[in-house]
Amino acid sequence: MRLISLLLLSVLLAACNTAAGVKKDVAIGAEKTGEAIQKGGEAVGEALNKTGEVVGGTLKKGGEAVQKVVN
Numbered sequence: 001m002r003l004i005s006l007l008l009l010s011v012l013l014a015a016c017n018t019a020a021g022v023k024k025d026v027a028i029g030a031e032k033t034g035e036a037i038q039k040g041g042e043a044v045g046e047a048l049n050k051t052g053e054v055v056g057g058t059l060k061k062g063g064e065a066v067q068k069v070v071n
Helices: 002-070
Strands: none
């Protein structure tokens, strides 16, 4: 009977440690996912800024060309 009690106690303790480990792993995974999403967002923002600058420069040159023709 003692052996069964010790076995059940050890299984219960192992289950608690496993649950705590899973919870910790999930927290670490969520943190890493958040960092990856943030970096992706920054990269997209940078790309949009560069695209906006290129489009703005092109429009400016087009406007200057039209102005030269008008003058």
